[in-house]
Amino acid sequence: MKDKTFFITDAHLGCGTDSAQREADMVKWLDSIADEARRLIMLGDIFDFWFTYKHAVPRGYVRLLGKLAELSDNGTEIHFFIGNHDMWMFDYLEKEIGAIMHSEPENMEIDGKLFLIGHGDGLWDKDHKYNILKRIFRCRLNQWLFAGVHPNVSFPIARKWSNSSRKKHSLKELGYLGDDKEAIYLHCKKMQQKRLDAGVQPYDFFVFGHRHTAINRPLGDATYINVGNWIEKRDYAVLDGESVTLKSFSK
Numbered sequence: 336m337k338d339k340t341f342f343i344t345d346a347h348l349g350c351g352t353d354s355a356q357r358e359a360d361m362v363k364w365l366d367s368i369a370d371e372a373r374r375l376i377m378l379g380d381i382f383d384f385w386f387t388y389k390h391a392v393p394r395g396y397v398r399l400l401g402k403l404a405e406l407s408d409n410g411t412e413i414h415f416f417i418g419n420h421d422m423w424m425f426d427y428l429e430k431e432i433g434a435i436m437h438s439e440p441e442n443m444e445i446d447g448k449l450f451l452i453g454h455g456d457g458l459w460d461k462d463h464k465y466n467i468l469k470r471i472f473r474c475r476l477n478q479w480l481f482a483g484v485h486p487n488v489s490f491p492i493a494r495k496w497s498n499s500s501r502k503k504h505s506l507k508e509l510g511y512l513g514d515d516k517e518a519i520y521l522h523c524k525k526m527q528q529k530r531l532d533a534g535v536q537p538y539d540f541f542v543f544g545h546r547h548t549a550i551n552r553p554l555g556d557a558t559y560i561n562v563g564n565w566i567e568k569r570d571y572a573v574l575d576g577e578s579v580t581l582k583s584f585s586k
Contacts, residue, residue, distance in 0.1 A: 337373040337410060340445055340574040344378035344454070344544025346565035347420065348396060349494070354383075354526050360569055362402045364584045368573075372411045374445070378544035378562060379418025379454030384482065384494050387425035391407040393490070395493060400431070407432040416440075418545065422473065438473075440543075446576045446582075447537040455545030455561070459518035511550050519543050520552065520559050527557060536539075540579055541571065 346361060348354050365375075385393060407413050413434040417424050428434035440453025514520055523541040530537050541559045549563030549570050560579050563570030571586035 337371060338576065339368070339371045340376060341368055341372050342376045342378060342542055342560075342562050342572040342574075342579075343381070344562045344570075345380045345418070345547055347380055347383040348399070350383035351566070357565055358396065358399050360584065360586050361565065363586065364399050364571065365402045365406060367584070369406060369409065369411070372406065372415070375406065376413045376414045376542075377416065377540070378452070379416045379456075380420045380544065381415075381418075382421040384451040384490070385421040385427075386423045386490075387507060388485075388486075391486070392427070393486075402420055403428070404432045405435070407409075407434070409452040414452075416452065416454050416544075418454040442538075445574060448543060448574075449536055450540045451523060451538050452542045455519045455543035458522040462518070464504075466521060469471075500557065510548055511552075514552070517545065517550075519561065520550075520554065523554055523557075527555060544581065551579075551581055 343364075344360070346357055348358050348361075365372075367377075380515055384394065391445075403413060412427070414437060415424065415428055415434045415449065416437040422438075424436065426436065429436050437453070440455075440458075443450045443452055470564075511517065519541075523538075523543075527538055537555075538557050540557060541554065542562065543560070544562050544564075545562050547564040547566070547569070548561055550559065550561035552559045558579065560572055560574045560581065563581065564572075569586065570581065570583050571584060572579050
């Protein structure tokens with residue numbers, strides 16, 4: 336019975352020598368959940384870099400894209416929250432497989448529970464440099480200019496930058512930093528307080544990626560989940576109707 340919601344994040348397909356194996360493992364995982372998955376929520380950075388051209392598709396990932404199309408055709412609702420590495424996904428998955436695309440964290444009601452869901456980048460109030468860079472990358476003019484550069488030139492440059500960016504943000508590899516230092520956790524805490532102050536329904540769950548660290552922490556009466564990553568580990572999370580559980584796929 337398709338009655339569960341699955342979450343996955345930060346596979347960074349396209350980087351590293353084991354990218355093909357990570358993709359193959361993801362396809363196996365998708366096969367294993369196909370009969371149960373009413374909804375699949377991909378939390379961003381599934382691809383280490385992507386750019387949607389008008390008349391061309393970036394090379395690779397055909398096994399994953401085909402499997403996602405198969406799931407969608409068989410009734411699984413697919414959501415894709417763009418990350419900081421695949422923010423130029425645009426409408427490709429929407430048009431090809433019917434995925435629902437999200438560019439910012441959003442509220443979702445699932446099984447009677449209220450969720451705040453997103454990738455997790457740019458939520459730290461003091462990260463001014465990154466947020467300026469994010470606006471530059473999301474500028475339509477800059478996207479149009481990038482599209483005009485031949486992929487043989489633009490993709491190597493973009494992949495080099497992506498690899499440098501991933502290495503620079505080493506906090507992702509340090510594990511949980513504590514409730515007073517985790518930027519996404521603090522953002523969620525602030526968003527929950529706003530709802531409590533307004534007297535509206537508080538969140539039950541916060542589910543994010545970006546940190547590459549699997550986290551399950553209480554946040555008042557709610558729960559903060561960071562799904563982890565699909566690089567060193569094969570992390571995912573599942574909502575069974577009542578609770579969200581962190582798991583790891585065994586190959």
